[in-house]
Amino acid sequence: MDSGEQHLSSFLSLALVLAALLALTGLTVAMSYVDLGRFNVPLTLGIAGTKVSLVLLYFMHLRYENRAVVYSFLGTIGFLAIMISFTFWDVAFR
Amino acid sequence: MAGGHDQTGSRIGMWLFLYTEIILFGGLFVLYAAYFHEYPRAFAENGRELNRVIGAANTVLLLISSFTVAASLTALRQRAQRLCMGLLAVSLGCGALFLVNKYFEWGHKFAVGLYPNSPAMAGAPAGKNIFFGLYYVITGLHGLHVLIGMSLLALSLVLVHRQRITADRVTILENSGLYWHLVDLIWIFVFPLFYLIL
């Protein structure tokens, strides 16, 4: 069994992640001024998804976490996806 | 079995708690998705009523605070106690600024009558009422989580100062940090959903 010691992230790598997050924020705000038609929503959510993944993987150390946490996290996201998508069996077909 | 603190176990417990928070907001996102499907135009129009600059500023504040919290953990593990406390203080400052911004933002909306059940909303089109209803419920619940997160960070700060949280016993700071990152995660989605969609 592991000792419980967590991965140690260097300040530099954390700062790089922050820089990437800020750049993506700038990008998504800039994009909101341009009308991209039907790509608007998927692109905006795509960028949000990327940002969230960065925070999860590096700030929250999910990348270095044990398997129980990784799988259960994916399971949670899966359940959330089911909650939203299965509601659309109803909402989208009224 | 007895003795020896199991940090991995505590972290698993915290992650499980975070799942409950994700699903808690998830219920609201279900509503958002369904209503966005029903009123796409109203959501787009009313989204423009929100101030993108304040929204973006708040996003930046939370991202920076998330970074400082993650860095404070690194600092503590490198036994730089003062740096750790400094970084936590910056995080708390960012959280406070976020709430101040939120206060002015909400205050402005109230001033122009955009709040649930206001006289101005009484005859408003359906989509508008729903958009602002969701806006207040989601940002309100998120704001509450910012407050809770700040209390946890403040507690960690005090405990680091009293050397109750040390490089060998980081659980409380680590878990408070995880909670704070979650607050950030939620906001990363809330921001585009209300301020940027179209």
Place this chain on the structure above:
Amino acid sequence: MATTPSFFETPAPAGLTGIKAWLLTHDHKRLGLMYLWAVLFWFALALVIGLLLRLELMTMGRTIMSAGVYNSAFTLHGVIMIFLFVIPGIPAIFGNFFLPIQLGTDDVFFPRLNLLSWYLYILGGLLAIVSLFTAGGFPDTGWTFYVPFSIGTKHNVPMTVFAAFILGMSSMLTGLNFITTVHRKRSPNMGWMQIPLFTWSLYATAWVQVLATPVISITLLLVIAERLLNIGLFDPGRGGDPILYQHLFWMYSHPAVYVMILPGMGVVSEIIPTFSRKAIFGYKAIVFSSMGIAIAGSLVWAHHMYTSGMSDTAIFVFSLLTFLVAIPTAVKVFSWVSTLYKASIEMSPPLLYALIFIYLFSVGGLTGLVLGAAGPDIHVHDTHFVVAHFHFTMFGGTGFAFFAALHFWWPKMFGIMYNFRRAYIAATLTTVGFLFHYVPMFILGMMGMPRRSYDYLPQFAQGNALATVGGILLFTGIALMLVNLLLSFRSRIAAPANPWGGCTLEWTVPSPPPLHNFLRQPDIQDYPYDFTEILRKS
């Protein structure tokens, strides 16, 4: 063995005395017993309310209460039974007491959080009581709190809903604790496929508790927000959609059905092999079907909403998916029956309750298919057929599993044995009463008698009178069962460490167990249901 003091004699944390040794304890066993008394109190109360409801329906028109009281009474009966008895019942009492022991460890991972869960449970119960007497009285909405009625009614909905919110939090924290315990506190020699089935079922349940409960939390918060701020999120007049409330509500409440039944299935999976003196048939099949039920159970919530006005596509999809859940459930029933086949069965009260469970739960499950299929459901939706169906699963299923667990683990928890003869009589009486109570309801439902209805047409009079007679028998049977268990405190016949010849770890420790459960690191059998040792000794 007599020399080791039991957990009754050793408070934890040490130094606490008297009532404090209970109210501030971190010991999972003491907490289990504290839950036991609290849960039994609520069960008895809701049982009495249920009996009063039945008496009201005995004859047409007003029998013993007014229509308004009737509406509040069936809501109260539902809220207490669901949130304060069926959901916490088995996990909080027997889970707390036996999960750490079955895992070969001394306590749950977060003992203090465990105490907090108990206080949240008590607080939720108190709030429910307070809401009875304040601001308009107890809700008359039914336990489902459907909008728009729950937002419009004058009764005290916010406080009751808040009570349910608190109870949800208690259940969620228990689940969180159990998952962490299974992952981190398991005896180092115990692999995943050596975990006893009761603990496996609690593990699957815990995941549902953690992932589904927050949905009801937010839904209930939205009801409170609507009552206080009148936002209009579910108000069709202002753009809201009341059907979305039902989606959110059942997104939790359907998985919650499996929170209620899975632990019961776990209990039965322990009892059947023990009294068959035979390895359980399909250990892995039962494990995977537990997890399968937990997963499939999250995909089918809208089968409660066929008549709500949702889209036909959704009705089709959810009806189809509903049939998926029948598969893992059938796997379990098949495994239990196969375990009994050619076994050297020893009859005992716990086994009798477990056998009744299999029968009643099967009826409940099969009638569930009638309701899960969209076509027949339209005919019987919101009739007494539904009432009979879910009482067969929740009461005939979980309730009887709860009684089985009480009789199975009573000697271990208190170190005393109860009277078998009275236990058999009580079980028989309860079952006969149960059948007379609920079978007429199936027929009444097919004839079209709506549920939650204060009065009925003359053609339903016979069935209702019969159901009330059954209800009285049922009530008497349960009262006899509880009295019999309580009388064991007076006769104090000492129970041995392993009265039934069970082979999971709780039977290797003294009855009642010592504070840290094990005096030394326990030996883990390669296969948790290997009876060769037990058979050789006997």
